[in-house]
Amino acid sequence: MTALAPPRVGKPVAAVWLPLLAAPIAMANNAPGLLFAQLATDLGTSVVSVAWVITAFGLGLAVGTPLAGHLIRGRGARAALVVSALFFLLGILLVLVAPTVQWLIAGRAIQGFGGSGLMVVAINAAGTVARAGLVTAGAGVGGALGPVVGLLVTSVSSWHLALAVGAVALIAVPFVAPQLPTAAPERVKFDTVGAALFLGLVLALVLSTRFSIAAVMVVVTLVPLVLWIRVRPEGFVPVALVRSKRYLMACALILVLSVGYFFLLYRVPAELRSAEWGAIDIGIAQLVVLLAGSALSMFLAANFERFGRARVLAAVLVLAVIAQVLGELVGLDPLLPLAGLGLAVLAMVSAQAGLMIIGTERLSQAHRPVAVGLYSLFFQLGGAFGPLFAALLY
Secondary structure (H helix, E strand, O other): OOOOOOOOOOOOOOOOOOHHEEEEEEEEHHHHHHOOHHHHHHHHOOHHHHHHHHHHHHHHHHHHHHHHHHHHHHOHHHHHHHHHHHHHHHHHHHHHHHOOHHHHHHHHHHHHHHHHHHHHHHHHHHHOOHHHHHHHHHHHHHHHHHHHHHHHHHOOOHHHHHHHHHHHHHHHHHHHHOOOOOOOOOOOOHHHHHHHHHHHHHHHHHHOOHHHHHHHHHHHHHHHHHHHHHOOOOOOOHHHHHHOOHHHHHHHHHHHHHHHHHHHHHHHHHHHOOOOOHHHHHHHHHHHHOOOOHHHHHHHHOHHHHOHHHHHHHHHHHHHHHHHOOOOOOOOOOOOHHHHHHHHHHHHHHHHHHHHHHHHHHOOOOOOHHHHHHHHHHHHHHHHHHHHHHHHHH
């Protein structure tokens, strides 16, 4: 199987710890899914404002993901894991004591920032398609459990604790850290200018869904970034990645699949509520279809090469389109949107590991940690865009 990261010395990280790093992050991301109305009431704000509790986590993931890849490249995987865990812990503490929606949004953003590093380390340490599929499937299961776990924890405690459930990921850190290499794949000077321009572009893209001025900032940051990449071809965005059509195709496809999944993840519960479903019924039904989709995705990911890359990718794209159609048919039968949600998670998780292999297999070993980080960013952007689009239709 194709390696995702540079060859490591010694025993590889035990497979059991890799999904434990990733699954709670996905769970934390989705934990507020059934709590919109309660959060809005308790915090004295609107549902649209509460949507930023979701978007902030996705934005933190989006910003932190490429930085984590560069931290692995320049300082090694163990340093990246420890730094990410510290940020994640800080975000959890802020969420636990947050008195206002502004504090909550800040805590969620820092949670996402630290959580991104845990996920990037897990996927880099995977090493093979099957192990990477285990990580992505674990994240799919965590995401499936998130809304129900959030609702149940809130019912017996508080939403503060419900939004801190991702702390479970920290259990794996002391077991994974000693197994990670301390040496960096490539010692390079950090490209501060390139990082500022790229992260500015990411922020502008996400904020453009709410603020028109941010659309202008997309152009303001994109043009200088393109010019800077030519000046600094081994900088924050290596030119080898930009010139790789396979890599760009993989990033574009995972973005589309991710936006579609996260849109339905928040759109479908709202539609079911309009059909007079109760919160617990919605949570259980959503859990069943998401777990089923995630379980099936492990089968497709494990047989990605056997079935043929082109066939699998064509199949998941067709499933993604069908999922969006079913997601709008609540008027015919409430079960149809639920089926659409299941197909959406099946399509996204099935393609996630395979697209990463396709996009990065021809890149140099020195570029792969950064490539994996930037690829994961496009997935995380879906987690930022999807809920916002769904909230606009709330």
